[in-house]
Amino acid sequence: PNSTGRELTIAAVVALVIVGVLALYTVSRFYTGAFTFFNPEGDQSVLFQILGWVILVGIIATIIGFLALLFVRRDAGVAYVVVAGVVMGIISALISAPISAVVFGGVTGSGTDILVAAFQQAGSDLQTAVLQQGLLSDPIDKVITSFVVFLLLRSLSRRVIARFPQGEQAVGLEGA
Numbered sequence: 021p022n023s024t025g026r027e028l029t030i031a032a033v034v035a036l037v038i039v040g041v042l043a044l045y046t047v048s049r050f051y052t053g054a055f056t057f058f059n060p061e062g063d064q065s066v067l068f069q070i071l072g073w074v075i076l077v078g079i080i081a082t083i084i085g086f087l088a089l090l091f092v093r094r095d096a097g098v099a100y101v102v103v104a105g106v107v108m109g110i111i112s113a114l115i116s117a118p119i120s121a122v123v124f125g126g127v128t129g130s131g132t133d134i135l136v137a138a139f140q141q142a143g144s145d146l147q148t149a150v151l152q153q154g155l156l157s158d159p160i161d162k163v164i165t166s167f168v169v170f171l172l173l174r175s176l177s178r179r180v181i182a183r184f185p186q187g188e189q190a191v192g193l194e195g196a
Contacts, residue, residue, distance in 0.1 A: 023096040031099035032090055036083070039106050046110070046155050067138070097170065105166035109159025116158070117151040126150045132157045 023031070090098045120128055126136045126146050132153050139149035181187045 023094055027096050028090055028094065031096040032087060035086070035099035035102045038103050042106055042110060042159075095174075097174075101166045101170045102163060105163030106159045108166070109162035110155065112162065113151065113154030113158040117154045118147070120154070121147045121150040 086098065086102060090096070120126060126140075126149060127133050135153040135156060136146075136149045139152045140146065144152060
């Protein structure tokens with residue numbers, strides 16, 4: 021909390037670069053062969069064009085929200101939460117995709133099963149479709165979950181935080 025403007029700027033740049041590199045790698049590695057989101061002349065359905073625009077608007081809104089939260093709260097911890105959430109999401113997608121494909125046949129009963137079906141319709145095999153779905157939805161899920169935990173922990177009182185191991189350091193009571 022109360023980070024300087026320079027620290028906030030560095031945190032914002034580092035978080036956006038790390039997330040951007042991971043996102044570009046994921047998109048270029050797993051999503052460019054079967055279809056493109058913004059190709060109205062191609063043989064893809066309108067669903068993929070609409071989905072592409074929704075994803076683009078969501079990405080822009082997320083970046084604006086991240087920067088607003090970072091600079092309004094003046095807390096560089098927000099950048100750590102974003103990076104940790106994206107990394108956890110990618111790792112969980114890589115771990116869960118083979119399990120979901122082999123054990124459940126790609127159908128887990130969640131709302132993301134429609135993405136698996138869409139990726140299969142676009143030409144991906146089951147393993148690839150499940151991995152594509154995981155790499156698309158898991159990082160978003162983990163970032164949202166990490167933010168909820170971050171905001172809950174930030175809302176705890178100083179007295180409660182001081183009860184945790186090294187909590188007195190977190191609230192500035194060391195040496196008192």
